[in-house]
Structures are given as C-alpha cells and as structure tokens.
Amino acid sequence: MRKIQQSWPTLKRLLAYGSPYRKPLILAIIMLWVAAAAEVCGPILVSYFIDHVVAKGELPLGIVTLLATGFLLLQLLAASLHYFQALLFNRAAVGVVQNLRIDVMDAALRQPLSEFDIQPVGQLISRVTNDTEVIRDLYVTVVSTVLRSVALIGAMLVAMYSLDWRMATIAICIFPAVFLVMAIYQRYSTPIVRRVRSYLADINDGFNEIINGMGVIQQFRQQSRFGKRMSNASWSHYNARMQTLRLEGFLLRPLLSLFSTMVLCGLLMLFGFSAVGSIGVGVLYAFINYLGRLNEPLVELMSQQSILQQALVAGERIFELMDRVQQQYGGDDRPLTSGCIDVDDVSFAYRADKKVLQNISLTVPSRGFVALVGHTGSGKSTLANLLMGYYPLSQGQIRLDGRPLASLSHWVLRQGVAMVQQDPVVLAESVYANVTLGRQIEEQGVWRALETVQLAELVRNFPEGIHTRLGEQGNNLSVGQKQLLAMARVLVQAPQILILDEATANIDSGTEQAIQRALQAIRQRTTLVVIAHRLSTIVDADTILVLHRGQAVEKGSHTQLLAQQGRYYQMFQLQQVGDELAAGQTENPMLIQEPAN
Structure with a gap:
C-alpha cells in the first residue's frame, strides 16, 4: 500500500x-x-x-x-x-x-x-x-x-x-x-x-x-x-x-x-x-x-x-x-544604460569548505576598461561568471548601473551583459545563425561584424557564403576562427558591458591588433572587462586588478603597478623575457640544436 x-x-x-x-x-x-x-x-x-x-x-x-x-x-x-x-x-x-x-x-x-x-x-x-x-x-x-x-x-x-x-x-x-x-x-x-x-x-x-x-x-x-x-x-x-x-x-x-x-x-x-x-x-x-x-x-x-x-x-x-530550483532572476526590467560596475566585498565558494574569491571590491565607471590578471586558479573567470549572474553570491553585492545584480531580470542581464569565452560554443548551423543566435539582425550588420573580426574574407570563400552550415562544434573552423566568430556575435549588437575571458588567446598577433582597434572603437558605448594572460594586451586598461588565490593583491594602472614592482611587475617581466626568447629562437632557428649523442 x-x-x-x-x-x-x-x-x-x-x-x-x-x-x-x-x-x-x-x-x-x-x-x-x-x-x-x-x-x-x-x-x-x-x-x-x-x-x-x-x-x-x-x-x-x-x-x-x-x-x-x-x-x-x-x-x-x-x-x-x-x-x-x-x-x-x-x-x-x-x-x-x-x-x-x-x-x-x-x-x-x-x-x-x-x-x-x-x-x-x-x-x-x-x-x-x-x-x-x-x-x-x-x-x-x-x-x-x-x-x-x-x-x-x-x-x-x-x-x-x-x-x-x-x-x-x-x-x-x-x-x-x-x-x-x-x-x-x-x-x-x-x-x-x-x-x-x-x-x-x-x-x-x-x-x-x-x-x-x-x-x-x-x-x-x-x-x-x-x-x-x-x-x-x-x-x-x-x-x-x-x-x-x-x-x-x-x-x-x-x-x-x-x-x-x-x-x-x-x-x-x-x-x-x-x-x-x-x-x-x-x-x-x-x-x-x-x-x-x-x-x-x-x-x-x-x-x-x-x-x-x-x-x-x-x-x-x-x-x-x-522540480529543482531554477536559475533565479529579479524583476527589474529597466535596460542598462551606463554600464558602470560596483563590486562590494564579494566572496564566493563553489563548495562550502573552500572559498574561490575572498572580499573582492572593484569599481568600474561607465565606458571604463578593467583587466583581471593572475595565475591559473586565481579566480578571474569566477569573477566574470559572477558578473554574468551565473552564480549566487556567498557574500557581498554586485551592482550594475547602481542596481543590485540579483534584482535585474533575465532579459536585462542577457541584453546588457555579454561574454566571449576562450572556448566558445559553435552551433551546427549557418554562419548567419551562429552570429545572430535568433536575434533579428540584417545580413549587412552581420557582414560588418565579420569584417571587424577579420572573418569576412574566409566566409566569402565558403560555398554558400554567410549561409554556409558549419560542422558539429564548428569542426571546420580553427580554434582562433571560433573565437573570432564568438567575437562577431557580440560586436553585431554591442552590449553595455562586455567581458572577454581570454578571447584572443588563440588568435595571431595581426588579427589581435585589428580586434584591439575594434574594441577601442566600441569603448565609446561599452564597458570592458578583460581577462588576459598576455599582459601586453591590457596595458591600456584604466584599472588592472591582480588576483592571487582568490584575493585582490594589487590594483592600479599598468604604469602604477610596474612602479610598485610587486606581483604584476614580476608577471610582466617574466612574459617580456619569454617573448624575447621566443623571438630570438624564431630569428635564429640554429639556437635549437639536437642534443649530443
């Protein structure tokens, strides 16, 4: 019974x-x-x-x-x-x-x-x-x-x-x-x-x-x-x-x-x-x-x-x-207008016994440019996910346009905040469908975005152009081309806040410079949050936040942080030496010799 x-x-x-x-x-x-x-x-x-x-x-x-x-x-x-x-x-x-x-x-x-x-x-x-x-x-x-x-x-x-x-x-x-x-x-x-x-x-x-x-x-x-x-x-x-x-x-x-x-x-x-x-x-x-x-x-x-x-x-x-608890959003339907970000004493843990972020505070003004740097596991991507509203905060508060992030509706968050990730998802659809993702955008706007990210020439050579169907997970594109495609998704309809999570990691230096110029252009109407391992890409940031084991250990501009000669300075010097060694080996391949028998 x-x-x-x-x-x-x-x-x-x-x-x-x-x-x-x-x-x-x-x-x-x-x-x-x-x-x-x-x-x-x-x-x-x-x-x-x-x-x-x-x-x-x-x-x-x-x-x-x-x-x-x-x-x-x-x-x-x-x-x-x-x-x-x-x-x-x-x-x-x-x-x-x-x-x-x-x-x-x-x-x-x-x-x-x-x-x-x-x-x-x-x-x-x-x-x-x-x-x-x-x-x-x-x-x-x-x-x-x-x-x-x-x-x-x-x-x-x-x-x-x-x-x-x-x-x-x-x-x-x-x-x-x-x-x-x-x-x-x-x-x-x-x-x-x-x-x-x-x-x-x-x-x-x-x-x-x-x-x-x-x-x-x-x-x-x-x-x-x-x-x-x-x-x-x-x-x-x-x-x-x-x-x-x-x-x-x-x-x-x-x-x-x-x-x-x-x-x-x-x-x-x-x-x-x-x-x-x-x-x-x-x-x-x-x-x-x-x-x-x-x-x-x-x-x-x-x-x-x-x-x-x-x-x-x-x-x-x-x-x-x-019947599980669904992703919670607020009821505030007013669109974001300024794109300013306030992070007040934020802590977060995926598991209760280990905090990933501890007491992070940060203020990004409207149309500002902030960079998040640090070694792997320092909490950079976690902070970006929190800004996207993917996870509830363990402690503290994040405000966008002066309003608590938790109070914003799903539509406001997804319309006003966008992220380009290091490993983007590519649908088994056409190039047009992958860029628009269901949004009502004309083909001319898609072509302009493709031109901006240096993909237009590649797409024109496809059999059906912009309507060519991509393979499963975009297997007919390189990793760098996938990142460019993900970048085009954002640039075709720029949000108020744009988060780049190592979005240029697999792109050659020439294309990266073109994207940097495009980002400089959209900064007139977009707040930028950039996560980068290559520090040369964020030297123009208004504020650089250095994270180490979930804590903010340094904060300031590129020049200020170099003058402090702290953790950021060490990271920058190590990358400079690495770049010089790589450049020297490229110019003189004989430096790479076979080991003696």
Missing part, C-alpha cells in the same frame, strides 16, 4: 499530461467498451447454437446463417474498433511525449549553472530522450491495455453472471490471487527498475564523454580502459534487466496459468456434480471460452506492471529535474 501511495502522485502527474487529449481518449475508451461487448457476445451466440440448435439435432439453415453472420460481424466490429482506438491512443501518446520533452528541456535550460558543474551531461540527455520514450509506452501500452482489459473483464463478468451465477462465482476466485501477485511484483520490481534506468543513464553519459574526448583517448591509448568501463556499465544494465525478466518469468505467466487451471478444475467439478440439464454444455463451453479469454487480459494487466514501473521511475527522474 505504501508503494502505491508513493507512486500515485507521479502517476497522477503523468496522466495529467493527457488532459489536452481528453476527447480522443474518451472516444477511444468508448470504442474499447463497445469492442469488448462485441467480443463477449460471440461465445454467447455459440452457446445458444450448442444448447438450442445442436442439442435438438436440427440445423435450420436460417438460424445457422443468422448466428454465423452475427458472429462474424461482431468479430469484424471488435477488430475495427481496436484498430481505431489504437490510433487514437498513439496520437495522444506522441503528443504527450512531445509536450513532456518540451517541459523537461525547458527545465534543463533553466537550471542554475552550478547544477551543470556536478550533473553529467549524459544523465540529462537520458532524461530528455530515454525516460520520455518510456512514458510514451505508458500511454500506448499501459493505459490502453489496462482500459481494454478492464472493459473486456467487465463485459465477461456481466456475461458470465447472466449465464450461470455459480460458475461465475468460481471464475472470479482468480482475481484475489492475481492482485496478490501484482502487489508482490510491484514490491520487488521497483528498486530493480530504478537501477535499470540509472545504469542506462550511466551508459549514455559514458558514450557522451567518450565521443567528446575521443582525441585524448586515442592520443593516450586509453581505448581499452574506456572500453572496459563501458562494458562494465553495459553488463550492470544487462544483469539488472535480467533480474526483471526472471521476476516476470516467475511471478507473471506461470502463476497465472496455475490459477487458471485451478479455476477450470472447479468449473468442471461443478458441471460434473450438478444435476443433469441444470448447466448446459453450451454454457460450459462459454465459461471455458471466457476463462481462456480472461487469461489474456489478466496476463496483459500483469505484464504491464513492468512497463508501468519503468514509466513511474522515469517519471520520478523527469519530475525530479523539473
């Missing part, structure tokens, strides 16, 4: 998705009941034929023809109605899965970014694809089968009690035993089915990781290790699936066949010990026929237990994702 009570909210919520298809489902149910009545009437006609025609030793042609025609028409009617109700149920099921997938995907898109830091991508894919497909089976097979079985069982019970109440009473003794088996099956199958769904999600996650990292796996010859890992996951799924099959094989059909045999023995005993003529041979035939037909819906009802359990577990996984 507790299992049913726990599963009922999930089942109720899944069935609620069928409410938009109420009319076709009601029509399908009516068809099921009419079809069940037609199926049940067939044995009644045969019973009448045996007891009232064959028993008298006469075969009137008219009555025989009428009974045969009626029997055939009933079977044709039942078959036709089953066909049309199956179409209605499948149409509703496809619609339900479509709506459910849209809701699941929408919920996944609205998850806080912190969830994606710990949630494997394959798990999300499994919930959107595999789990929703299992729920389709809930409507196509479980709901339709249960309704059909209930209709058929109900019609047969009415027919049996109308023929002989004593034999009908013996026949219904099978139901308590069946319900007991169903309860036992549900108790033991639910945890196994949960493991099956979990192992399937692990398989999807593993395949996603292997495909994305195929280059690294082959480079370091890890095919065997990853193959063994996927083999273990597959065997775990196989073993769990075999457990469900063994459970079904033991509890479902064999036990039901045993119960049916016992009921049949009871019917034969009642017929044998009854007074001659009190129970006709035709009635006995009808009951034997009904018992055989009763087996079919009971077996179907019990076999649907497995699919129902899988659907409930899939529903639990889907609704667990949909």
Whole structure:
C-alpha cells in the first residue's frame, strides 16, 4: 500500500499530461467498451447454437446463417474498433511525449549553472530522450491495455453472471490471487527498475564523454580502459534487466496459468456434480471460452506492471529535474544604460569548505576598461561568471548601473551583459545563425561584424557564403576562427558591458591588433572587462586588478603597478623575457640544436 501511495502522485502527474487529449481518449475508451461487448457476445451466440440448435439435432439453415453472420460481424466490429482506438491512443501518446520533452528541456535550460558543474551531461540527455520514450509506452501500452482489459473483464463478468451465477462465482476466485501477485511484483520490481534506468543513464553519459574526448583517448591509448568501463556499465544494465525478466518469468505467466487451471478444475467439478440439464454444455463451453479469454487480459494487466514501473521511475527522474530550483532572476526590467560596475566585498565558494574569491571590491565607471590578471586558479573567470549572474553570491553585492545584480531580470542581464569565452560554443548551423543566435539582425550588420573580426574574407570563400552550415562544434573552423566568430556575435549588437575571458588567446598577433582597434572603437558605448594572460594586451586598461588565490593583491594602472614592482611587475617581466626568447629562437632557428649523442 505504501508503494502505491508513493507512486500515485507521479502517476497522477503523468496522466495529467493527457488532459489536452481528453476527447480522443474518451472516444477511444468508448470504442474499447463497445469492442469488448462485441467480443463477449460471440461465445454467447455459440452457446445458444450448442444448447438450442445442436442439442435438438436440427440445423435450420436460417438460424445457422443468422448466428454465423452475427458472429462474424461482431468479430469484424471488435477488430475495427481496436484498430481505431489504437490510433487514437498513439496520437495522444506522441503528443504527450512531445509536450513532456518540451517541459523537461525547458527545465534543463533553466537550471542554475552550478547544477551543470556536478550533473553529467549524459544523465540529462537520458532524461530528455530515454525516460520520455518510456512514458510514451505508458500511454500506448499501459493505459490502453489496462482500459481494454478492464472493459473486456467487465463485459465477461456481466456475461458470465447472466449465464450461470455459480460458475461465475468460481471464475472470479482468480482475481484475489492475481492482485496478490501484482502487489508482490510491484514490491520487488521497483528498486530493480530504478537501477535499470540509472545504469542506462550511466551508459549514455559514458558514450557522451567518450565521443567528446575521443582525441585524448586515442592520443593516450586509453581505448581499452574506456572500453572496459563501458562494458562494465553495459553488463550492470544487462544483469539488472535480467533480474526483471526472471521476476516476470516467475511471478507473471506461470502463476497465472496455475490459477487458471485451478479455476477450470472447479468449473468442471461443478458441471460434473450438478444435476443433469441444470448447466448446459453450451454454457460450459462459454465459461471455458471466457476463462481462456480472461487469461489474456489478466496476463496483459500483469505484464504491464513492468512497463508501468519503468514509466513511474522515469517519471520520478523527469519530475525530479523539473522540480529543482531554477536559475533565479529579479524583476527589474529597466535596460542598462551606463554600464558602470560596483563590486562590494564579494566572496564566493563553489563548495562550502573552500572559498574561490575572498572580499573582492572593484569599481568600474561607465565606458571604463578593467583587466583581471593572475595565475591559473586565481579566480578571474569566477569573477566574470559572477558578473554574468551565473552564480549566487556567498557574500557581498554586485551592482550594475547602481542596481543590485540579483534584482535585474533575465532579459536585462542577457541584453546588457555579454561574454566571449576562450572556448566558445559553435552551433551546427549557418554562419548567419551562429552570429545572430535568433536575434533579428540584417545580413549587412552581420557582414560588418565579420569584417571587424577579420572573418569576412574566409566566409566569402565558403560555398554558400554567410549561409554556409558549419560542422558539429564548428569542426571546420580553427580554434582562433571560433573565437573570432564568438567575437562577431557580440560586436553585431554591442552590449553595455562586455567581458572577454581570454578571447584572443588563440588568435595571431595581426588579427589581435585589428580586434584591439575594434574594441577601442566600441569603448565609446561599452564597458570592458578583460581577462588576459598576455599582459601586453591590457596595458591600456584604466584599472588592472591582480588576483592571487582568490584575493585582490594589487590594483592600479599598468604604469602604477610596474612602479610598485610587486606581483604584476614580476608577471610582466617574466612574459617580456619569454617573448624575447621566443623571438630570438624564431630569428635564429640554429639556437635549437639536437642534443649530443
């Protein structure tokens, strides 16, 4: 009972998705009941034929023809109605899965970014694809089968009690035993089915990781290790699936066949010990026929237990994702106008036991240019993510245009603040679609942005120009070209605040200089926040904030920081020496000699 009570909210919520298809489902149910009545009437006609025609030793042609025609028409009617109700149920099921997938995907898109830091991508894919497909089976097979079985069982019970109440009473003794088996099956199958769904999600996650990292796996010859890992996951799924099959094989059909045999023995005993003529041979035939037909819906009802359990577990996984806390935004819809930034005593931690940023304060005036520098892991990208509103602050406050960042709406943040990352995402769409990203921007504006980032000539040489479709993850572009494309996305509709997270790391010096000139131009209307390892690119910054282990250790202009001869000075000197060594080796390749044998 507790299992049913726990599963009922999930089942109720899944069935609620069928409410938009109420009319076709009601029509399908009516068809099921009419079809069940037609199926049940067939044995009644045969019973009448045996007891009232064959028993008298006469075969009137008219009555025989009428009974045969009626029997055939009933079977044709039942078959036709089953066909049309199956179409209605499948149409509703496809619609339900479509709506459910849209809701699941929408919920996944609205998850806080912190969830994606710990949630494997394959798990999300499994919930959107595999789990929703299992729920389709809930409507196509479980709901339709249960309704059909209930209709058929109900019609047969009415027919049996109308023929002989004593034999009908013996026949219904099978139901308590069946319900007991169903309860036992549900108790033991639910945890196994949960493991099956979990192992399937692990398989999807593993395949996603292997495909994305195929280059690294082959480079370091890890095919065997990853193959063994996927083999273990597959065997775990196989073993769990075999457990469900063994459970079904033991509890479902064999036990039901045993119960049916016992009921049949009871019917034969009642017929044998009854007074001659009190129970006709035709009635006995009808009951034997009904018992055989009763087996079919009971077996179907019990076999649907497995699919129902899988659907409930899939529903639990889907609704667990949909019910998670979504990314929170404020309600302030006023657009950003100045682009000024105030960071007041901000601290942040991805995990409660380790702070990534500690007591960071920074003020960037409207149209200002601030640079964030520091060694890897110092917290530069984390601060940029906080400015984007991706994570809630642990302590302190960030204000944009003098308004708390947490109070700004999603539209205001995404319209007013943009970021170009070191490893940009490129969609398997056209160049135009990758630059506009759904925004209503004319082609001329896209071409101007491509000219600015030095990509226009490359795009003109594409077979279809700006409408050429790029490969998966932009695999027909170099890493630097991807960064330029991401830069064009921003420049085509400049925001109030632009964050560059190592956005020129993979670009040659000539193109970088062109982009620097473009950034100088848009500084007239945009506040710049630049994260850079190459310090030569941020010497013109109004303010340079030096981060070390999550703390702001220095702040000032390029000239001021060099005069202090602190951490920034050391970083700059090291890069100068490195650049000189690289330049010297380029001018004189003989400096790179083979080691002596």
